Amino acid sequence: MIDCGEGAQSGFARQGFNMNRLGHIFISHNHGDHVFGLPGLISTMGLLGRTADLHIHGPQQMEEFMTMLLRTYCEGMTYNVLFHSVDTTRHQIVYQDRSVTVWSIPLSHRIPCSGYLFREVPSLPHIRREMIDAYGIPVSQINNIKAGASWVTEDGTLIPNERLTIPAEPPRSYAYCSDTAYQPALSDLLKGITLLYHEATYPQELLARAQETCHSTALQAAMIARNAKVGRLCIGHYSGRIKDETAHLKEATEIFPNTVLADEGLILEL
Amino acid sequence: MIDCGEGAQSGFARQGFNMNRLGHIFISHNHGDHVFGLPGLISTMGLLGRTADLHIHGPQQMEEFMTMLLRTYCEGMTYNVLFHSVDTTRHQIVYQDRSVTVWSIPLSHRIPCSGYLFREVPSLPHIRREMIDAYGIPVSQINNIKAGASWVTEDGTLIPNERLTIPAEPPRSYAYCSDTAYQPALSDLLKGITLLYHEATYPQELLARAQETCHSTALQAAMIARNAKVGRLCIGHYSGRIKDETAHLKEATEIFPNTVLADEGLILEL
Secondary structure (H helix, E strand, O other), X not given: OEOOOOOHHHXXXXXXOOHHHOOEEEOOOOOHHHHOOHHHHHHHHHHOOOOOOEEEEEEHHXXXXXXXHHHHHOXXXXXXXXXXXXXXXXXXXXXXXXXXXXXEEEOOOOOOOEEEEEEEOOOOOEEOHHHHHHHOOOHHHHHHHHOOOOEEOOOOOEEOHHHHEEOOOOOOEEEEEOOOOOOOOHHHHOOOOOEEEEEOOEOHHHHHHHHHHOOOEHHHHHHHHHHHOOOEEEEXXXXXXXXXXXHHHHHHHOOOOOEXXXXXXXXXXX | OEOOOOOHHHHHHHHOOOHHHOOEEEOOOOOHHHHOXXXXXXXXXXXXXXXXXXEEEEEHHHHHHHHHHHHHHOOXXXXXXXXXXXXXXXXXXXXXXXXXXXXEEEOOOOOOOEEEEEEEOOOOOEEOHHHHHHHOOOHHHHHHHHOOOOEEOOOOOEEOXXXXXXXXXXXXXXXXXXXXXXXXXXXXXXXOOOEEEXXXXXXXXXXXXXXXXXXOEHHHHHHHHHHHOOOEEEEEOOOOOOOOHHHHHHHHHOOOOOEEEOOOOOOOOO
């Protein structure tokens, strides 16, 4: 889960998601609209008898809030909440397991703020079963071939790896960048990712306001997406001043056509 | 406003209530489901440019949470939040203005907890305009008559006050009692009030569980209402174990017929 605004626990119920499958929460920054859902979510999982550890990753600044919260409202809870401080000035690995690696993304906001980049661990190629059968390759060699080995038949013919395998699907990736002033250098970190969520608080006509509050415009979000050649862009975090989101979408799609508007409950498949 | 669970600010929007009309929040106790809406509500009113003071009344135990909240998330806000500590061991006035007096009600929960009793300030009686005209009573005497004076006509006839006035509507009152173990003595404090909200976390068959967790049963809530001879009882704060609220209602109405089930968005007129 990334960020946790007020009402997050109701969101889980509304979407039919299981809170117990939640292992890690990545918080971008210590502003209320990104953390005020934590108290309720953490307490409710305690009341429901959760036992698995919950890991919260976020800027050092939120540790005091977490400590007060756990001490005051979570006494005697059946599970542990572990806080991991994220260095918001560096692009580095903050978490990894067998399927995903999570990187921090330094953002530029009024307080320390980090985006997060989720990179799927690349899969091994698929074996072409009919080739294995045709050359009589023993099962013991399958892992070597998946790892890139070729095969030499009894008569000495070399069968190159690419004839024995089908390449795996390219690993998927997702980056979350909110809240942040326009940072053109982000494009370098985000080259070719599958889906980029980038905040677009204001339209370009409110550029001065965006700069003043360390937010981005829809046009700027689209520039990042275009320069990084991402697969798809999702924009969100609209200012209350935006009455017509279609104009906001139009501004972005003129720069980067494959853009969608974030909306509560929206599900995008990667 | 009494208590402030997560999502309170959305509740205001959903009900079409104006947050700016909110001057005082009375908190019963420092458990998450009664305070986790404060951070979002307070911050949002700040973002919307509120200028009027907001007063929060509650047990001393929540002051640390309030202090941390205001210091960390509400810097530079356009209005002040003032915390007033409530002595949860006494039945005393915690607030009054021209129209209402608010009393604390000592409750018995796992942590210090106070209910609140709202008593409308009694109105003066209405003047019977036709009597005033008939006896030619000057305008200068109206306030005296409202305050209880009688009138002596020029020929010395005494016109008693009750012929000159119509009694005001009886002052309305509302008591909120949650969370609390069954306290029979509450009936004495709540004699004849218009509406009583009393928690009814469990059905009577889970009495042991109610006692263990310092909560009440529906039957116990109804006993308080019956003994206090209140006008109407509203029960709520149901345990997640209650699947069928109609059985819960039946349990209460057998003791006190004029009982309703609390529900999100329910409006009761006094």
